Amino acid sequence: MEFDPYNRTELTGPWAGFAFLGDRLITPEGRELLPEDLAWLSLTACQAQEWRRIMDPLRGKPAGPPQRNHCSAGDSKVVDVATLMARRQRRLSMVMADPGAEPPMAADTKTGPKPRAGG
Structure with a gap:
């Protein structure tokens, strides 16, 4: 060719x-x-591969091995998103499991100045 x-x-x-x-x-x-548009293509591909690995168990598919050979972080600290999501899910399930628990306090949604006391 x-x-x-x-x-x-x-x-x-x-x-x-x-x-x-x-x-x-x-x-x-x-x-x-353009060639300069492809500079982040490797990072984007690694993100897509990791997302598939995280989401496959939720879809009922067996999770594939992490693609560390192509998507290594070098000396950077790697955050395992699947572990973070599992921890969050456990925390949420514990909160939801206690029906007698007080609901979380909501933030004050009023904006602007507060009215003066005694006036």
């Missing part, structure tokens, strides 16, 4: 529907992406 930057080059196989036109990658939806 010879690349001509002035003619549209259609991709095949798993990339079918994508094409190159000059310095742009054309998506199947017709969006044109």
